[in-house]
Amino acid sequence: MKSIVELENAATVLKLLGDKTRLTIIGILKQRECCVCELLEVFDTSQPSISQHLRKLKDAGMVREERRGQWIYYSLNQQSELSGLIEDILEHIPDQLEKIKMIEKSNPTLRCGC
């Protein structure tokens, strides 16, 4: 059985996913946790812009954050009651492997090769 989400909460999730940047972020986080500086490699926008999108997603309970040293890693919140809805939506959009490759190629969290 599918999880049922209150209409108001569903609308909130859908509105948040109804933005290309955020939908892409969620598509990336489905595959891989990321910090802000990694996401920055993928989008043509500023750091505060990414942070603000992540904050909205976090406020809605859609993503988790975890600081590890200098970086704060974001990941999908699997515990959320919204999780089933989000995953069902993600099954309808193209995978974001291209973006993942961009992140791993630039590898912003590693400055030297050692």
Added chain:
Amino acid sequence: MKSIVELENAATVLKLLGDKTRLTIIGILKQRECCVCELLEVFDTSQPSISQHLRKLKDAGMVREERRGQWIYYSLNQQSELSGLIEDILEHIPDQLEKIKMIEKSNPTLRCGC
């Protein structure tokens, strides 16, 4: 296999469904085609407001319209490539039977009982 929708088109659909009124409309149309005056019974807003929401849904290819005499009936566009995504989303929201009852009780397209 799930139908895949271009990220941009998916974002458009999600943004449109990210509004309580439109999400409810789509939930109702899943069960039953409706004309504007029927939908008006359910929402606390004006006729132009409902018409404007329907127009956006139509422009995005999510609903069909069909004039029958005085009334224009709206229904989900099952032909759309967006159909699979929309149906998967609707499985996560409460059914709108309460609203359907309101429509059928007030029965605005029938003025007399004959």
Added chain:
DNA sequence: TTACTATATAAGCAAATTATTATTTATTTA
């Protein structure tokens, strides 16, 4: 034709959204 009903469209406005730049906070490292 005239009157009435259903719906669409237009114009205007207030609220919400998203990006930008500047600044602050937290952490690491020299």
Added chain:
DNA sequence: TAAATAAATAATAATTTGCTTATATAGTAA
């Protein structure tokens, strides 16, 4: 400690959205 990096927050401007009121269009029926 001071400098550098990562990220958050604040303030603001531009754009978008969703409502309202007023009006136009289309069909029905007297």
